[in-house]
Amino acid sequence: MHISDGVLPTMVTLGGLAASGGLLALSLRRLNQKDLPKVAVVTSAFFVASLVHLPFGPTSVHLMLPGLAGALLGPAAFLSITLGLFLQSMLFQFGGLTALGANALMMGLPALVCGSLFQRLRGTTRKSHLLAGAVSGGLGILLAGLGLALLLASGGEDFLGVAKLALAAHVPAMLIEAAVTAATVGFLFRVKPEMLGKIRNPSEQSG
Numbered sequence: 001m002h003i004s005d006g007v008l009p010t011m012v013t014l015g016g017l018a019a020s021g022g023l024l025a026l027s028l029r030r031l032n033q034k035d036l037p038k039v040a041v042v043t044s045a046f047f048v049a050s051l052v053h054l055p056f057g058p059t060s061v062h063l064m065l066p067g068l069a070g071a072l073l074g075p076a077a078f079l080s081i082t083l084g085l086f087l088q089s090m091l092f093q094f095g096g097l098t099a100l101g102a103n104a105l106m107m108g109l110p111a112l113v114c115g116s117l118f119q120r121l122r123g124t125t126r127k128s129h130l131l132a133g134a135v136s137g138g139l140g141i142l143l144a145g146l147g148l149a150l151l152l153a154s155g156g157e158d159f160l161g162v163a164k165l166a167l168a169a170h171v172p173a174m175l176i177e178a179a180v181t182a183a184t185v186g187f188l189f190r191v192k193p194e195m196l197g198k199i200r201n202p203s204e205q206s207g
Contacts, residue, residue, distance in 0.1 A: 020108070046064070046080060064107055070114040070118060
């Protein structure tokens with residue numbers, strides 16, 4: 001789901017760079033120093049997962065983990081995803097530096113949305129965390145797929161068909177990401193719940 005250099009119109013490319021730069025600055029401002037190890041782990045997971053591509057016609061699909069990144073990192077998820085995309089661009093030529101802003105928005109914005117949603121839905125039990133993880137994982141791919149389709153469509157009619165195919169290709173990916181995110185959240189709830197943030201007890205939630 002990486003957009004290459006030269007695909008998007010110049011104005012869209014510049015707008016993506018400007019918007020992602022602003023969100024990156026906000027993400028850095030909200031970053032807590034004690035969360036740096038967690039950011040490093042999530043960035044590594046995002047980096048590796050995005051390297052495994054499954055061909056689907058003229059496009060491809062792969063794990064992206066925006067829902068999981070948002071659930072674990074909150075506002076710092078945008079920083080994590082941008083770092084992962086930058087490294088992939090520099091090391092493997094996935095996407096491009098001029099398209100980095102658009103790619104960061106396409107994957108980083110869903111992470112921020114899903115992170116906020118996860119905190120609202122997760123409740124206090126493992127079952128509620130599993131549900132919140134599944135919703136966040138699936139929604140992250142849906143939003144990223146919609147973002148990809150809109151960005152490709154801005155390139156004109158030549159990319160309109162690819163945009164529709166790319167969106168369709170990510171329907172099964174939604175189910176996979178929902179299962180992966182739910183399983184990861186459920187595992188962390190059992191063995192390291194502090195990675196999911198403070199879990200409030202029912203009396204705190206009702207108050």
